[in-house]
Amino acid sequence: MTPVANPLTSSDIDQLCINTIRTLSMDAVQQAKSGHPGTPMALAPLVYTIWNRVMRFDPKDPIWPNRDRFVLSNGHASMLLWSVLHLTRTRAVNSDYETLGHPSVTLDDIRRFRQLDSKAPGHPEYHWVSGVETTSGPLGQGVATSVGMAIAQKWLASRYNRPDFPIFDYRIYAVCGDGCMMEGIAAESASLAGHLGLNNLCWIYDNNHITIEGHTSIAFSEDVALRFLAYHWNVLRVGDANDLERIGHSLERARKETDSPTLIILDSHIGYGAPHKQDTAAAHGEPLGDDEVRLAKRAYGWPEDAKFMVPDGVYEHFEDGIGVRGGNARREWMRLFEAYRAQYPELAAAIEQMQRRELPAGWDRNLPVFPADPKGIAGRDASGKTLNVLAQNIPWFLGGSADLGPSNKTLLTYEGAGDFEADNPGGKNFHFGIREHSMAAIVNGLALSKVRPYGASFFIFSDYARPAIRLSAVMELPAIFVFTHDAMGDGEDGPTHQPVEHLASMRAIPGLVTLRPGDANEVVEAYRYILQLRHQPAVLVLSRQPLPTLDRTKYTPASGVARGAYVLADAGGGDPEVILIASGSEVTLAVDAHEELRAEGIRSRVVSMPSWDIFEHQAREYRDSVLPPAVTARVAIEQASTFGWERYIGTAGRVIGMTTFGASAPLKELPRKFGFEPGRLAAVARDLLGKR
Numbered sequence: 043m044t045p046v047a048n049p050l051t052s053s054d055i056d057q058l059c060i061n062t063i064r065t066l067s068m069d070a071v072q073q074a075k076s077g078h079p080g081t082p083m084a085l086a087p088l089v090y091t092i093w094n095r096v097m098r099f100d101p102k103d104p105i106w107p108n109r110d111r112f113v114l115s116n117g118h119a120s121m122l123l124w125s126v127l128h129l130t131r132t133r134a135v136n137s138d139y140e141t142l143g144h145p146s147v148t149l150d151d152i153r154r155f156r157q158l159d160s161k162a163p164g165h166p167e168y169h170w171v172s173g174v175e176t177t178s179g180p181l182g183q184g185v186a187t188s189v190g191m192a193i194a195q196k197w198l199a200s201r202y203n204r205p206d207f208p209i210f211d212y213r214i215y216a217v218c219g220d221g222c223m224m225e226g227i228a229a230e231s232a233s234l235a236g237h238l239g240l241n242n243l244c245w246i247y248d249n250n251h252i253t254i255e256g257h258t259s260i261a262f263s264e265d266v267a268l269r270f271l272a273y274h275w276n277v278l279r280v281g282d283a284n285d286l287e288r289i290g291h292s293l294e295r296a297r298k299e300t301d302s303p304t305l306i307i308l309d310s311h312i313g314y315g316a317p318h319k320q321d322t323a324a325a326h327g328e329p330l331g332d333d334e335v336r337l338a339k340r341a342y343g344w345p346e347d348a349k350f351m352v353p354d355g356v357y358e359h360f361e362d363g364i365g366v367r368g369g370n371a372r373r374e375w376m377r378l379f380e381a382y383r384a385q386y387p388e389l390a391a392a393i394e395q396m397q398r399r400e401l402p403a404g405w406d407r408n409l410p411v412f413p414a415d416p417k418g419i420a421g422r423d424a425s426g427k428t429l430n431v432l433a434q435n436i437p438w439f440l441g442g443s444a445d446l447g448p449s450n451k452t453l454l455t456y457e458g459a460g461d462f463e464a465d466n467p468g469g470k471n472f473h474f475g476i477r478e479h480s481m482a483a484i485v486n487g488l489a490l491s492k493v494r495p496y497g498a499s500f501f502i503f504s505d506y507a508r509p510a511i512r513l514s515a516v517m518e519l520p521a522i523f524v525f526t527h528d529a530m531g532d533g534e535d536g537p538t539h540q541p542v543e544h545l546a547s548m549r550a551i552p553g554l555v556t557l558r559p560g561d562a563n564e565v566v567e568a569y570r571y572i573l574q575l576r577h578q579p580a581v582l583v584l585s586r587q588p589l590p591t592l593d594r595t596k597y598t599p600a601s602g603v604a605r606g607a608y609v610l611a612d613a614g615g616g617d618p619e620v621i622l623i624a625s626g627s628e629v630t631l632a633v634d635a636h637e638e639l640r641a642e643g644i645r646s647r648v649v650s651m652p653s654w655d656i657f658e659h660q661a662r663e664y665r666d667s668v669l670p671p672a673v674t675a676r677v678a679i680e681q682a683s684t685f686g687w688e689r690y691i692g693t694a695g696r697v698i699g700m701t702t703f704g705a706s707a708p709l710k711e712l713p714r715k716f717g718f719e720p721g722r723l724a725a726v727a728r729d730l731l732g733k734r
C-alpha cells in the first residue's frame with residue numbers, strides 16, 4: 043500500500059468491496075475510452091456505506107413500494123451505480139412491473155459501459171436500467187427530483203399509514219456534487235424542502251472542490267453550509283470521504299432528525315488513489331490512462347493487471363449486508379401489508395392500483411358537460427372544474443401551481459382537499475412557490491413515487507420548467523403540466539408574457555403529449571385522454587380568456603380529441619375544396635370563417651387539431667380521412683410560431699401564425715394587429731382557391 047491510500051476502514055472485506063467499486067469504475071471508463079472515473083473512486087466508500095450498511099432496499103425486488111430511494115444526482119459518476127447494482131445482484135424488472143430472474147446490470151454490461159444497448163449507459167437512466175430511481179445527468183435534476191420523492195413519501199404516509207401500520211416510512215438519499223450545488227434548481231428545491239421540513243430526505247454533497255474547468259474557486263466561493271442552515275436544513279460535515287464510521291454515523295443522525303432535511307458535506311478527493319491525477323480536473327471526465335490505472339490499483343493493493351475483477355467474497359458480503367437487511371425488511375413489510383389488507387382492503391387495493399399506474403373504477407364519473415354557449419368559458423376555468431371532479435374520483439391525483447393557482451384555476455376547492463404543508467402532509471393542493479423548474483422536477487419525483495401529479499404555471503414560464511419536462515418524457519412518466527395563458531389572451535402583459543415559440547418547443551419533445559383544446563368540452567376530453575396515459579407526460583395548454591362553447595349537436599363531438607385532430611365541421615358531399623386547421627382559441631375562429639365561406643358556396647372543412655403528437659400516432663387511414671392528400675388547399679391558424687405547420691399544410695398551403703413576438707395592448711386590439719380574425723382566414727382561403 044502506498045501512503046495515498048491508507049485505508050481507515052473497519053475491516054478488509056469492506057475495503058475489498060470499496061476497491062472493487064473503484065476498480066470496476068476505472069476499468070469501465072478506460073475500456074470505453076470515455077466517462078468519469080474520478081468521482082466513483084472518491085465516493086466508493088460513501089456509496090458502499092449507504093447501500094451495504096444503511097439502505098432498506100431488496101435487490102431481489104427493486105420496486106418494492108417501501109424501499110429506500112437512492113438518487114445519484116451527479117449522474118456522470120454513473121459507474122458508482124452500475125457497480126453497486128451489479129455487486130448487489132439487483133434483479134431486472136420489466137415494463138409490466140414484474141421482477142425477472144436475470145440481473146439488472148451484468149459484468150458484461152460494465153465491460154460494455156457506454157456502448158449501445160449496454161445496461162451500463164453513460165448516465166443513470168430510469169426505465170432502461172432496473173434499480174435506477176430517476177434519470178440524472180443534467181446537474182441539479184436528481185436532487186430536485188428527490189424532493190418530489192420525499193414529498194410523496196410524506197403524502198403517502200399521511201394518507202395510507204394507520205396505527206401500527208407504517209406502510210410508507212422509507213427514506214430518500216441523494217448524492218450530488220459541486221455542479222448540482224451551483225445549479226439554481228437545487229437552490230429552489232432545497233429552499234422548499236427546508237420549508238416543508240422533509241426530515242426523510244438526506245443529500246450528501248461531494249465537496250471535492252473540482253469541476254471540469256478546474257478548482258471551484260474560479261466560480262464558486264459561497265459557504266454552502268451557511269446557505270443550507272438558512273434554508274432550515276440540518277447540516278453535517280464529514281471531513282474524510284474514506285471514514286466509513288463517520289459516514290455511517292452522519293447517516294444515522296440524518297435518520298434521527300425530526301424536523302429538517304439533512305445535508306452531509308463530505309470532503310473528498312476526486313480520483314482518490316491515482317498518484318498523478320488525484321485532486322485534479324483531469325480525473326473528472328476522461329480515462330485515467332493505462333499507466334495511471336495500474337498505479338492506482340497498486341495504491342489500493344490490487345493486482346495491477348487484473349481487469350473487471352470481482353474478488354472472492356465481494357458478492358457474498360453484499361448479500362450478507364444489503365441482501366439480508368433489505369430482504370428481511372421487504373418480507374416484514376409484505377407481512378405487514380397482508381395484515382393491512384385484511385383490515386383496510388380499500389386502502390390496500392388503492393396502493394396496489396397506484397403501483398401499476400391504474401385508475402380506480404369510476405375515475406371519470408361526473409365529468410362536466412358544457413352546454414353550447416357563444417360567450418363560453420375560459421380553458422382554465424373548464425380545467426378547474428374538471429380537475430376538481432377528477433381529484434375527488436382519484437384519491438392520489440394531486441398537484442398545484444408555482445404561485446399561480448388562482449390564475450391557473452388549479453386549486454382544488456372541494457371540502458377535504460387541503461393544502462400540503464409540513465403540518466398537513468395529506469393535503470392535495472401543493473404550493474410550489476415561484477419555483478417552476480423545481481416544481482417540474484418535483485412533479486417527476488411524485489410521478490416516480492406512483493402518485494398522479496400535476497404542476498401548473500403560465501405557458502410562457504414553461505421555459506423555466508422545460509429541462510424537467512424533457513426528463514419526464516425521457517423517463518416516460520405520466521406527469522401532467524397544466525399551462526394557462528396560452529397565447530395573446532394575456533393582452534396588456536405584453537411580449538414577456540405572450541408565448542410564441544412554446545408550442546413548437548413542446549411539440550418537438552419526443553414522447554410528450556401536447557394538447558391545446560379549443561373549447562370547454564375539448565378540455566374535458568383532453569383530461570380524459572391524459573389521465574389514461576401510463577407512460578407519457580402531457581402538457582395541457584389552456585386559454586386565459588373565455589372561448590365559445592361549440593354546439594356539439596351542430597358540430598362533431600369533442601371526443602375526437604382522443605385522435606389528436608378531427609373533422610369538426612364539414613361541407614358535405616365528398617372532399618372539401620379547402621381545409622381550415624386550428625387549435626385552441628383559433629378553433630371557433632375557423633368555424634366562423636367556415637360559415638362565412640359556406641354562405642358563399644365555398645366548401646370548406648374545419649379540422650380541430652388539439653394535438654399533433656396524438657394525431658401522428660393514428661393510422662394513416664384515419665389521418666388521410668381528416669386531411670385527404672388530394673386536398674392541397676389548406677390554411678392553418680394558430681396564435682403561435684408558424685414553425686412546423688408545413689407538415690400539415692404542405693407546399694401549397696398557408697399558415698396564419700406568429701413570426702414576431704407579441705405586443706402589450708388591450709386584448710381586443712391584438713387579434714387585429716396580428717391578423718387572427720375570421721375575415722382574414724376566409725380571405726386567405728379564397729385566395730388559395732383563386733376566388734378573390
Ligand SMILES: Cc1ncc(C[n+]2csc(CCOP(=O)(O)OP(=O)(O)O)c2C)c(N)n1
Pocket residue numbers: 081116118119179180181182218219220221222225248250252253254312326
Ligand atoms: C445542467 C448541466 N450543465 C452542465 C453539465 C456538464 N457537466 C457534467 S459534469 C460537470 C462538472 C460537475 O462538477 P461536479 O459536480 O463538481 O462533479 P465532479 O467533477 O466533482 O464529479 C459539468 C459542467 C451537465 N451535466 N449538466
Ligand SMILES: [Mg+2]
Pocket residue numbers: 219220221248249250251252253
Ligand atoms: Mg466537484
